Amino acid sequence: MLSFFTRFFSNDLAIDLGTANTLIYVNGKGIVLDEPSVVSMQRDPMGSGKNITLAVGAEAKKMLGRTPGTIEAVRPMKDGVIADLNVTERMLKEFIRKVNNNRFISTPRVVICVPCGSTQVERRAIRDSAYSAGASDVFLIEEPMAAALGAGLPVASPTGSMVVDIGGGTTEVGIISLSGVVHSQSVRVGGDAFDEAIVHYVRRNYGMMIGESTAEEIKKQIGSAFPGMEVTEMEVKGRNLAEGVPRSFIITSNEVLEALADPISQIVQAVRSTLEKTPPELGADIAERGLVLTGGGALLKGFDRLLAEETGLPVTIAEDPLTCVARGAGVALNEIGKLNSIFIMNP
CATH class of the missing domain: 3.30.420.40 (ATPase, nucleotide binding domain)
Structure with a gap:
């Protein structure tokens, strides 16, 4: 009862x-x-060593890179x-x-x-x-497995399904059949690595420092994974490292493509490696049905085209990939x- x-x-x-x-x-x-x-915390002013939680989630994220010395966004x-x-x-x-x-x-x-x-x-x-x-x-x-269920793939059937989930911290590649993960590979590369790559590129090529939220905005607005797409540009504000003052500059989608080349290649390699280790019977299913992209990284322009070209497989972006898992x-x-x-x- x-x-x-x-x-x-x-x-x-x-x-x-x-x-x-x-x-x-x-x-x-x-x-x-x-x-x-994200969690923002303040050090206990009484010196107890315990931190006081100030905000969690969206409110805490607003504080990233903007907090005084006594407050930390984690x-x-x-x-x-x-x-x-x-x-x-x-x-x-x-x-x-x-x-x-x-x-x-x-x-x-x-x-x-x-x-x-x-x-x-x-x-x-x-x-x-x-x-x-x-x-x-x-x-x-x-x-x-969660991504496959969210994408509506027939996980319980004896046929093979392939899912590539590109999250913030990791990319998960899995072959699913008979309610189990037959083979999987996880690489610690995802949306955060994309942002970090843009930050490093801007620092190296422009002598400018930008925050992760700015890098994320660049990725969303003009980021791409496939060469030959329409070239777009964006005005970005940051801090000039030599002068120590705020400055603006223009960055193009081709430059962002160059910045993202390394993390993207790591994901492509993980997909290839997984395909190489897939049992032949399931490989035949995947050759016919293709793979499904989920996660926020699936929204990077041209990623589906890149994977299709690199693997020779049909590639589909799941409906609402951000919430698939x-x-x-x-x-x-x-x-x-x-x-x-x-x-x-x-x-």
Whole structure:
């Protein structure tokens, strides 16, 4: 009776705990939270060594690069895994509180996504952070499987499906068949690496310092992965390193293409490597059906064309690729009993 009462007055959650953003799916409601994975904290003025949480999510991201010495804006996730356990727990607790509209509601079951290349220790840290945030039961699912579910691929069928999920911290490449990940590869390159590459390019070629939010805007507006597309340009403001004062300059899409060449080539190599290790029977399925792109990186102009040219396969961008992993985790949440085999055993 108590179990039924708890389940009735609870929100089962599916969480895409990403390096750049955290998305939360609630049973029956869909995605109810999509916020940056950022926490701003202030050092305790009494010198206790404890930090006071000031803001989480979108409000905290506004503070990145703009805080005084006593306030720090932190990204607790790095390369798809937890870099700061304590801060991650604070962030999850706050996000769950927002989802529950400040009401006390127990959260008995949580499905949470992990990179396929994460270690047992990293997976245990993610599981522990979810328990500390209020979950009483935690299920882990690999991101390629969640992405495939979110993209509507037939994961339970004996045919092979291929998904490439380009997130903020990692790119996950997976071959899916019979409710399992047959082969996968995780490279710690994603949207954040794109931004860093643009920052370094601007510093090296223009002698200018720009912040990560500016680099992200450049990527979104004129970034591309495929040569020969229409050349566009953008005016950018930054700090001239020689003079130490703000200056403006013009950067073109061809320059951004050059800046992104290295991280993009790492992703292409991961896709090729995965294809080379795919069993022949599944390889034939993938040659016919192609691969599906998910994650924020799928929105980089020309990435689908580049992968199609490099692999010779049909490439499709999933519908709403940014939310694919979270929605797929939601599918798993709704079918916990039927899809039990897709979850990772306790680390």
